[in-house]
Amino acid sequence: MIDIIEQKILNLSEELFDTLLKDRTTQKNICWATECYISHGKSYYPQEPILKDLITGFNTNIIHPRAAKISEDKARRTKDKAEVFTPSWICNEQNNLVDEAWFGRKDVFNISINNTWITNKSLIKFPDNKTWKNYIDSKRLEISCGEAPYLVSRYDTVTGKEIPLEERIGLLDRKLRIVNENTHNEEDWFFWTKRAYESIYGYEYQGDSLLLARENLFYTFIENMEYKFSHKPNEKQLKIIAKIISWNIWQMDGITMTVPFSERSREKKQLSIFENIIENDYLDKEPIPCKIYDWRANKSIEFRNIIKGGKDI
Ligand SMILES: C[S@@+](CC[C@H](N)C(=O)[O-])C[C@H]1O[C@@H](n2cnc3c(N)ncnc32)[C@H](O)[C@@H]1O
Secondary structure, eight states, X not given: OOSOOHHHHHXXXXXXXXXXXXXXXXSSBOBOOSSTTGGGOGGGSTTSBOOHHHHXXXXXXXXXXXXXXXXXXXXXXXXXXXXXXXXXXXXXXXXXXXXXXXXXXXXXXXXXXXXXXXEOOSOOOOOTTOXXXXXXXXXXXXXXXXXXXXXXXXXXXXXXXXXXXXXXXSHHHHHHHHHHHHOOSHHHHHHHHHHXXXXXXXXXXXXXXXXXXXXXXXXXHHHHHHHHHSSOOOHXXXXXXXXXXXXXXXXXXXXXXXXXXXXXXXXXXXXXXXXXXXXXXOOOOOOOBOEEXXXXXXXXXXXXXXXXXXXXX
């Protein structure tokens, strides 16, 4: 089942669901930032926040992955926001190039062949000057991530076909494979899994795709725990991972590096209280620059400052 039902996450915990809807820069919820849902009413307009009541209960099953959207919606999204998702085999080839540069050799995780791949099943070996822990900590970013197919590959975003955990090719999937291969108890596993999540970033404009990306990373965690230890994570572990995801997979207009619709009209400000109260129509139109979190330095930073400084994240 590629389509995660939002109600299922809400049933796990309300706090968890709130976290997955949070915009860490504004401290409000992420917004729709797409016109695809306006037929459902004013609360679904692009500038409005995605609230849990709008996508659960009677409204459950409103948000679907692109592969399950109707073709009219797909065409509109392609026209409005250049939304065309990359097939998994292409994500895999590009991710293989990233790893080729890191490891200094080809075909580390799999061999790409005929628009698919054959997974290398033996333990991954590391170069003499690097350790598996260095690999977990090395940072990766998917720009304009959509449903984040370069980070996690629970399903092929084009065909919707599910991909079994051992065959996955995302940048985070690869890190989690390394954690699964190199840790032997739950405490170590969770420590390094958490660090893997802390080193993976992605941003997206449209709120529904962003939520799907977050859900995909969240379920990837649950699936890996079940794969490694044959049980589900506890609520504390789920909350820790959800918090990291809500920081690292964020809503941003990549052109302005600001929060979409954060420049919308706020309350009117009263500047003068003389005879006639003059209400000023001044509207705060400054868009808010997005903040992300540097987990190793333990502080938030404005994304645009990293770009200006030319430093890697
Ligand atoms: C071609 S799709 C790629 C999605 C995904 N990375 C993939 O490869 O399947 C482009 C994505 O960019 C997003 N996008 C368009 N304009 C954007 C902007 N100004 N800032 C951030 N994302 C944007 C769209 O919503 C869409 O999800």
